[in-house]
Amino acid sequence: MPVIVVEVMPKAELLDPAGKAVAGAVARLGSTPFTGVRIGKRFELTVDGEADAAALSAARELAESLLSNSVIEDVVSVKVAAE
């Protein structure tokens, strides 16, 4: 069955304490090219039927209402997964 992927990240202007902790751990590992880490969520929605425009629009609505908290998070992507 097709899958729609929804990606949610904490807003850029907010602190992300978990991301900060991981960034600290990365830095302690020694030389890495990474200076920052932010952690968000990735949802896989299994679609019963076709992943058409209607399903994508339902996913977009769900992403804004149920899957993200618009006070602190942004929906960065809603797309059909390559199978």
Add this chain to the structure above:
Amino acid sequence: MPVIVVEVMPKAELLDPAGKAVAGAVARLGSTPFTGVRIGKRFELTVDGEADAAALSAARELAESLLSNSVIEDVVSVKVAAE
């Protein structure tokens, strides 16, 4: 600065209780085309410098060692984010 995105999902053969709970909430909302939800993580690694092959390979190593628990999770994608 360029960003490398790492995506981690729970292994397909494992239960995902949080995903199940969200799938239940989705079903209670009424008619939706979605039959299942799985929840994973999305990391954004800020790269100090170029997001070249070396940075990608460092990100891949980090994804396997620090950002995912290989007992219960799979790294599904490591790629440079479109700016």
